[in-house]
Amino acid sequence: MTEAQTLADQAVPAHVPAHLVKPYDFRSGLGDRPQEAIAGLLDGPAVFWSPVRHVLDKGGAWVVTRSREAREVLANPEVYSSEIQGAFLKAISDDFHLGPLASDPPAHARYRTLINPLFTPKKMFELAPKIEAWCDELIDGFADRGRCDLVPEFADLFPTGIFVDLMGFPRERLAEFLKWNQDFIHGETPDQRLAGIKAITDFFAEIYENPKLAPSNSVVHYLLTSEPDGRPLSRGEFMGVVFLLFSAGLDTVVSSLGFTFRLLAENQELQAHLRANPAELPRHVEEMMRLFSPVTVQRTAVVDTELGGVTIKAGDRLAVSLACASRDPEAFPDPDQLDASRNPNPHLAFGFGIHRCAGAQLARRDIAIALERWFQRIPPFRLAPDSRITAAGGSVLCLDGVVLEWDRMQVPQ
Numbered sequence: 540m541t542e543a544q545t546l547a548d549q550a551v552p553a554h555v556p557a558h559l560v561k562p563y564d565f566r567s568g569l570g571d572r573p574q575e576a577i578a579g580l581l582d583g584p585a586v587f588w589s590p591v592r593h594v595l596d597k598g599g600a601w602v603v604t605r606s607r608e609a610r611e612v613l614a615n616p617e618v619y620s621s622e623i624q625g626a627f628l629k630a631i632s633d634d635f636h637l638g639p640l641a642s643d644p645p646a647h648a649r650y651r652t653l654i655n656p657l658f659t660p661k662k663m664f665e666l667a668p669k670i671e672a673w674c675d676e677l678i679d680g681f682a683d684r685g686r687c688d689l690v691p692e693f694a695d696l697f698p699t700g701i702f703v704d705l706m707g708f709p710r711e712r713l714a715e716f717l718k719w720n721q722d723f724i725h726g727e728t729p730d731q732r733l734a735g736i737k738a739i740t741d742f743f744a745e746i747y748e749n750p751k752l753a754p755s756n757s758v759v760h761y762l763l764t765s766e767p768d769g770r771p772l773s774r775g776e777f778m779g780v781v782f783l784l785f786s787a788g789l790d791t792v793v794s795s796l797g798f799t800f801r802l803l804a805e806n807q808e809l810q811a812h813l814r815a816n817p818a819e820l821p822r823h824v825e826e827m828m829r830l831f832s833p834v835t836v837q838r839t840a841v842v843d844t845e846l847g848g849v850t851i852k853a854g855d856r857l858a859v860s861l862a863c864a865s866r867d868p869e870a871f872p873d874p875d876q877l878d879a880s881r882n883p884n885p886h887l888a889f890g891f892g893i894h895r896c897a898g899a900q901l902a903r904r905d906i907a908i909a910l911e912r913w914f915q916r917i918p919p920f921r922l923a924p925d926s927r928i929t930a931a932g933g934s935v936l937c938l939d940g941v942v943l944e945w946d947r948m949q950v951p952q
């Protein structure tokens with residue numbers, strides 16, 4: 540469907556003032572530096588109406604660009620709901636439910652009570668050696684070659700392996716998970732994406748029907764046997780929560796690795812500084828999360844309200860661009876500069892409010908470990924001259940074509 544057809548399908552609601560209508564598509568035309576392109580919206584209003592389809596089952600949405608308004612939306616779930624169970628997800632099964640991500644209070648707390656214990660500092664500490672070992676295994680595949688196509692050879696595989704280990708699935712299933720993930724995230728059509736989701740959820744449904752398939756110390760076993768709020772997860776809840784844990788930590792981490800490694804490949808001074816000062820990695824990772832915030836989140840207004848001086852009606856959809864809000868100069872002086880000394884650094888890469896990313900600590904650790912292991916194992920790397928970097932837009936911004944090269948180590952004769 541062309542953009543013109545998409546627009547023709549989307550009548551602008553009567554309460555939207557004409558001067559606030561601006562077609563904006565997060566899926567295309569953002570070049571290979573999408574966060575910079577999106578930050579261009581900061582020259583315009585804090586909230587505007589884009590008739591371009593932003594969600595799968597409905598068109599048109601208010602686009603929220605500023606940190607203050609983004610926080611206002613995310614902090615008020617009683618006004619801006621996350622119950623996004625659209626026709627698309629219902630196609631999986633009637634009871635499929637994405638747990639916390641698709642819930643408002645009080646139901647939301649039931650799911651967070653269930654999944655928060657998976658991401659405690661102790662759990663992250665225990666997981667770190669496995670993440671390091673998996674990272675080293677991947678690096679072994681290309682270290683001697685002096686070259687690596689970052690996304691297919693490292694970034695895509697890294698979080699998927701961590702998920703498979705975390706959930707207690709056999710490593711032999713990794714290739715299947717990768718294929719399903721590619722279809723789901725990068726599928727060209729809604730049907731392809733749906734097929735990816737269905738393959739994944741069928742696998743989880745089989746485990747629900749045959750709990751013996753879940754190893755006793757695994758997260759899947761924990762999810763099957765827990766009774767948050769005094770009752771176990773239904774089949775649809777189980778499938779949805781596992782699917783969420785699978786999907787929420789994949790493309791987001793792939794995205795962060797792509798942008799972070801490109802930045803370091805382009806900035807040798809910064810790379811040398813971090814190699815020499817690994818203790819500074821966490822603060823830099825945090826600031827890179829701000830600069831390269833990849834996610835746009837969706838909400839639906841459930842009452843009439845006002846946001847940034849604009850009238851929002853119950854039923855209106857909102858697309859909150861965390862990439863844009865995290866470069867808002869009102870919240871971040873000199874917002875396009877990497878400044879690891881920002882303290883505090885109240886960026887919105889992991890969201891805000893009750894839905895704030897449950898896996899943020901794991902994500903930070905994934906990225907810091909990836910950098911640490913690369914610095915240990917790979918000499919200073921740069922962009923290969925034949926790198927053809929492209930960015931995919933959508934609800935998670937991602938890079939592809941980041942080819943890195945380095946001088947191969949001389950082995951003494």
Ligand code: HEM
Nearest residue numbers: 639640787788791792795834836889890894896897898902
């Ligand atoms: C750099 C990587 C990541 C980024 C940028 C990111 C970003 C986000 C954002 C913005 C939200 C809020 C969505 C909303 O408000 O609607 C969120 C929620 C969530 N994330 Fe992450 N995430 C990352 C990695 C992970 C990982 C590794 C996991 C776990 C394996 C994870 C699990 C979740 C879950 C379960 C939620 C739902 C929380 C809720 O609704 O209460 N995320 N994430």
